[in-house]
Amino acid sequence: ETGVTQSPTHLIKTRGQQVTLRCSSQSGHNTVSWYQQALGQGPQFIFQYYREEENGRGNFPPRFSGLQFPNYSSELNVNALELDDSALYLCASSLNRGFFDSGYTFGSGTRLTVV
């Protein structure tokens, strides 16, 4: 059984650029959630994908968008990067929506720095 893998691990982008972050969910999991963790803060919910459809979104602007593929892997896209987008981006997979199983399995994250 494999865990959640995220790529890349680190990334540096310039303000105004676009970035794509990738996440492979744990084997058997069909739901992927993305979180942003700024320095010194707890993770904040961006959005969740369940069976390739968006299933809930946090308080993030439309320039944050996502996809989930038939194999349940997922991408997070951020357009028009701003300095405040610098953060650790966490992907978490789970079996079905909600927390009635063992809950989320988190990846190690992608650290994005916007300069």
Add this chain to the structure above:
Amino acid sequence: AQRVTQPEKLLSVFKGAPVELKCNYSYSGSPELFWYVQYSRQRLQLLLRHISRESIKGFTADLNKGETSFHLKKPFAQEEDSAMYYCALSGDTDKLIFGTGTRLQVFP
């Protein structure tokens, strides 16, 4: 509004001392509450959830709806408990709302 508050950024104790990491929440319904832990250089992982009423690694947490609290406790801290601890709430959606975390340092 749904909110989780962890008032302490850092908690330092000596090995063998009792530990209590505080967590208060704001939610009008019946919440599901969790504690997540992140050890150095490791990913965030679930420590315990209130509905399972388990004791994991000697840690327990009781949901007190009157005080809207879900404090994490351990009677005798170990050095390997040093980590970042996050309290999280799930309300009527499928997202988790995290607190800002408390760093626990256990000195020998």
